[in-house]
Amino acid sequence: MLKILFPGRTIINGLELGCNYGPYLHFLENKRGITGIRGAEIDELAVEYAQRNGVPVDKMNAANLPLESNSQEVVLSNNFLCPTHFQGHRGEEIMDSIAREIMRVLRPGGIYVSSLDDAVPGISVFAGFQTFSCERRYDVLAGLRIWYKPES
Numbered sequence: 001m002l003k004i005l006f007p008g009r010t011i012i013n014g015l016e017l018g019c020n021y022g023p024y025l026h027f028l029e030n031k032r033g034i035t036g037i038r039g040a041e042i043d044e045l046a047v048e049y050a051q052r053n054g055v056p057v058d059k060m061n062a063a064n065l066p067l068e069s070n071s072q073e074v075v076l077s078n079n080f081l082c083p084t085h086f087q088g089h090r091g092e093e094i095m096d097s098i099a100r101e102i103m104r105v106l107r108p109g110g111i112y113v114s115s116l117d118d119a120v121p122g123i124s125v126f127a128g129f130q131t132f133s134c135e136r137r138y139d140v141l142a143g144l145r146i147w148y149k150p151e152s
């Protein structure tokens with residue numbers, strides 16, 4: 001998928017949110033030769049395990065990312081930003097904060113790629129997300145939802 005979105009690139013400045021111990025990041029580096037994407041994970045044990053195995057995962061809260069605005073070429077999430085995982089007290093508010101952080105850290109023209117389970121259509125946060133933040137939505141890659149942050 002990254003080879004399609006970033007043809008010819010092997011270093012891509014990006015972030016995977018809620019990556020746990022980073023198996024996808026490990027796959028990208030070792031099977032696809034792509035580096036530069038860091039994991040953001042809130043669970044300390046998962047972060048420790050990833051770091052012990054040389055996978056670039058940092059302890060970060062996706063709802064309050066310690067990253068500069070407009071700094072990332074791509075943000076990924078696999079099975080992360082969906083209501084099932086953010087149920088209950090403040091769940092929707094947290095998802096809204098995460099959605100806003102994604103758009104804040106993406107550079108203009110940057111891409112958010114979410115796996116099929118994420119961003120269930122129809123929930124209010126994502127209805128807002130698509131209209132306030134994104135102008136183009138591409139469904140070219142089956143099973144993924146892909147948004148571009150507007151250039152201006």
Ligand SMILES: C[S@@+](CC[C@H](N)C(=O)[O-])C[C@H]1O[C@@H](n2cnc3c(N)ncnc32)[C@H](O)[C@@H]1O
Nearest residue numbers: 018019020040041042043060061062063078079
């Ligand atoms: C369902 S798991 C998905 C893990 C991995 N992406 C995968 O597909 O196997 C969700 C992950 O998000 C992490 N998580 C939950 N809230 C988070 C937050 N606010 N910031 C960063 N990570 C978070 C959890 O600790 C967990 O590792």
